[in-house]
Amino acid sequence: MNMKDEIVKVMAEADCLHSDAEVSAALDRMAADVTEVLKHANPLVYVVLNGGIIAAGQLLPRLRFPLEVSYLHATRYGDKTQGGRLNWKVKPTEDMHGRTVLIVDDILDEGNTLAAIIEYCREQGATEVLTAVVVNKSHDRKAFPGMHADFVGLEVEDRFLFGCGMDYKGFWRNTLGIYAVKGL
Numbered sequence: 311m312n313m314k315d316e317i318v319k320v321m322a323e324a325d326c327l328h329s330d331a332e333v334s335a336a337l338d339r340m341a342a343d344v345t346e347v348l349k350h351a352n353p354l355v356y357v358v359l360n361g362g363i364i365a366a367g368q369l370l371p372r373l374r375f376p377l378e379v380s381y382l383h384a385t386r387y388g389d390k391t392q393g394g395r396l397n398w399k400v401k402p403t404e405d406m407h408g409r410t411v412l413i414v415d416d417i418l419d420e421g422n423t424l425a426a427i428i429e430y431c432r433e434q435g436a437t438e439v440l441t442a443v444v445v446n447k448s449h450d451r452k453a454f455p456g457m458h459a460d461f462v463g464l465e466v467e468d469r470f471l472f473g474c475g476m477d478y479k480g481f482w483r484n485t486l487g488i489y490a491v492k493g494l
């Protein structure tokens with residue numbers, strides 16, 4: 311089967327775990343929580359490419375307080391459904407010394423990606439590093455016991471997901487709803 315046919319088939323057979331409306335409501339709740347905590351903090355928001363693009367594009371317009379936005383790119387899955395070593399493609403460029411930093415990503419799965427980013431930001435002198443993810447995948451394989459994000463939209467079952475920034479072999483990041491691949 312060629313790649314295009316495979317990608318179309320994966321969506322046709324996928325289970326929709328959360329509809330567009332459910333994700334939108336979760337983003338509203340997240341935005342309210344983030345606002346409560348950070349409205350006076352003038353945070354520097356780091357979007358984790360690529361997956362964080364959709365999350366940030368949906369979350370940040372819901373925040374009505376001053377903030378700055380930048381990006382970093384760290385990846386460890388590529389086209390695979392299991393994570394490997396973290397590859398820093400673009401490190402943060404803004405001065406975060408003394409700043410409150412909010413990291414925005416699509417998913418906290420095993421948490422190795424966020425753990426490495428948090429450590430890096432602390433080393434760079436950020437006063438406080440908080441994390442926001444649209445989904446937390448529920449399982450017991452976290453990078454360390456108790457690993458969690460500060461702001462979570464939805465708890466999602468332990469399957470391979472796509473949508474809302476998450477990709478299947480590079481595709482289907484561009485949905486608001488969240489889907490699980492059949493059989494994975």
Ligand SMILES: O=P(O)(O)OC[C@H]1O[C@H](OP(=O)(O)OP(=O)(O)O)[C@H](O)[C@@H]1O
Pocket residue numbers: 358359360361362384385386387388393415416417418419420421422423424476477
């Ligand atoms: O909690 P973890 O197990 O570390 O996985 C979470 C990370 O995996 C995905 O990125 P990916 O490596 O697929 O890079 P991409 O967003 O550029 O596709 C996702 O966007 C998170 O950044």
